[in-house]
Amino acid sequence: MGRTSRKRRSSLATRMTIASAALLLGGGGLVAVNVYAQAHEENSADTGQRSGSGVVAKTTTIDCPDVGTALPDVPDSARGRVDGELAAMDTQITQAYQRLAQNRDAAAQDPGWVQNSVLGPLKAKRGAALDRIGQNIRRSGGSAPRGLDGMAQCTQRATDDNGGDSPAPSTAPTSSASVPAPPQQGGTAGGPVAADFQDITKVRPNVQRARNGRGASTGTFTTACGTNANKLRNSDNVIVAPGVTNGAHHMHDYVGNQSNNAFASNDTFAGAATSCRNQGDKSTYYWPVLRVQDGTQEADANQDGGGKEGNVGKILQVRTASIKFVGSPRGKVVAMPKFLRIITGDAKAFTNGTANANAHWSCTGFENRQLTDKYPICPRGSQVVRSFKFQSCWDGQNTDSANHRTHVAFADAQGNCPANFKAIPQLTMRLVYDVPAPTIANGQVKNPYAVDGFPEQLHKPITDHDDFINVFSDQLMQRATGCINRGARCN
Incomplete structure (x- = not known):
């Protein structure tokens, strides 16, 4: 099953925000x-x-x-x-x-x-x-x-x-x-701003789940791939911009496949090493890094994808990365095709609109309350949680599409896939971080944290996104699908 003929979708910031136009200073600092x-x-x-x-x-x-x-x-x-x-x-x-x-x-x-x-x-x-x-x-x-x-x-x-x-x-x-004075105690004029943060304790529970129908596939398959402790990072995006260095214009954390860059092919992925405990999973899982804008000069402070494009501050290490595949509330799931590509969320949601926004923010102990357009401020002892639920319906033919979206789809509120689409194991991810809580006073935020992004997106939380390429062995994919369909909990 081959990839569809497609084009490279993204352009480097089609909307370049001069608010975050970086005049590079000696140490990689910014003047907005x-x-x-x-x-x-x-x-x-x-x-x-x-x-x-x-x-x-x-x-x-x-x-x-x-x-x-x-x-x-x-x-x-x-x-x-x-x-x-x-x-x-x-x-x-x-x-x-x-x-x-x-x-x-x-x-x-x-x-x-x-x-x-x-x-x-x-x-x-x-x-x-x-x-x-x-x-x-x-x-x-x-x-x-x-x-x-x-x-x-x-x-x-x-x-x-x-x-x-x-x-x-x-x-x-x-x-x-x-030209205003450089921001104090971290942060850039390119965002985020105080209005981008919300005290999670003041959010009402809002998580709803579809009820399982008769014949639902209730099992799970969990794969352990680490937290990118070896700091495998780059600002490429082989799905959206294959063959283009710095195609993402922001830094990604990678777990799973260890050969993901702009020039990786399906053969590259198939022959690569993996950080996953089960060596049959050579899939690549990647997401924008999370930074606290505290003035730290990271290694990419003067590089494309980093400080040159307004992505500044200390990169935070993921503490826990949970990767789990779940079933459909309406019936059985079919195996994912090898090299299936899925992007969930929209890196340009601030300018494109929220139709494809799909990341959620919360705090440990409060995960029945989730935010999409705010970063949470967690109480003492609680950690920041980023969570993603990928598209769970597949067109049955293509491993990619021209816009990297139409070959997969979300199920409706009852868990039904669109006509002519098939339910596949749904990838869910949960990333946990120790984040120094930002402080807000007089309408200003100090030491904010934010995801990397395109400069014109102003580091808004709604632009968070996650990427996946399936490189399960056929045997492991059949095992995972079987576990999910018979209601088992498999690792």
């Missing part, structure tokens, strides 16, 4: 760029918050259409060239982002500077890349989508200090620029 529109200016009074100087604080985002999501399945013979063009477009956005950040004074003083020096040149470069993408697809017998040429234009969009949107022209607003 804020644009302050005058409070008396038209349309400024209803956005942002007034500062002591009587201005409304705003941040600015470059918003580019995500070309990868608009492409059809790319013919195999064109895939490498198209992936190369998409990677080049990522670099173009990065360069435009850096140019705007490094010339904030020019942008503030000249209303036309952003259009003439950033957005205009960026459009020209993107237009040329889009033309080459279309040619490569057509020469390989495919059909380029209509309107591809229209995706060259990027715009400027303003957001207020609370993360909300406000209209912005495609040129820089008439404003003055201000």
Whole structure:
């Protein structure tokens, strides 16, 4: 059963937030760029918050259409060239982002500077890349989508200090620029903010579970793969951006397969070592690292995926990583196909919307209360818990899909799979951390913790996500499926 022909979906931050535009300092520190529109200016009074100087604080985002999501399945013979063009477009956005950040004074003083020096040149470069993408697809017998040429234009969009949107022209607003002092006691202007945290003791129980019907598969299969004590990390994502170094633009923790990087193939995975106790499980399980923004200079402080992209502070070691496969409340499950790829959650949920958000946050002792859009503040003696429930329905044919989502699906509230989908063992993960509790005073958070992410996502908790590639041996997958279907508890 082969992988479907597909394209590389993600672009490097299609929306680059200048609030977190990092001006790299000597030690890898960050100075964030804020644009302050005058409070008396038209349309400024209803956005942002007034500062002591009587201005409304705003941040600015470059918003580019995500070309990868608009492409059809790319013919195999064109895939490498198209992936190369998409990677080049990522670099173009990065360069435009850096140019705007490094010339904030020019942008503030000249209303036309952003259009003439950033957005205009960026459009020209993107237009040329889009033309080459279309040619490569057509020469390989495919059909380029209509309107591809229209995706060259990027715009400027303003957001207020609370993360909300406000209209912005495609040129820089008439404003003055201000560079605030570096944040004290950890944290970056790129988030998170105080509003991203919630005292878990003030959350009401909210966990609901589907009731098992007659014939439900009630067993479980647990695989022990460690906590990444050997610190296997990189900022690649072989599912979304195969063959592209730093395709994730944030750091991942890996357990299971020990050869996961941008260039790993199915053969690589099959021949690799594994951290799992059962050597028949060479699956790869990976998630964004969790950091406390305490000023620690990690090894990646001056690297792509790390400090260069606003992912700063001490990486927290997972204390407990529980990986368990469970059954369906409606019936038996079928074996997963080898090399099935699943992404749960959305790394860009802050800008894409919450339709695919699927991570949950809680604290030990309070796991009947879960958060999706807040980080929990746990009481003394309680630990932070990240939990994930992956899609449990499979289309029966494909190990991947063009958008890495449509070949799998979630069951409904009663546990039923969509028509023509089959129930598979549902991967569930529970990650536990010792996290120094952040403190909030006067609307400011000190020593916050946050997941790594794309800069424009402002380290919001709703962007948390998890990735999985099934590399169970056929024998072990049959054993796991059998345990689940007969109601056994297997390790």
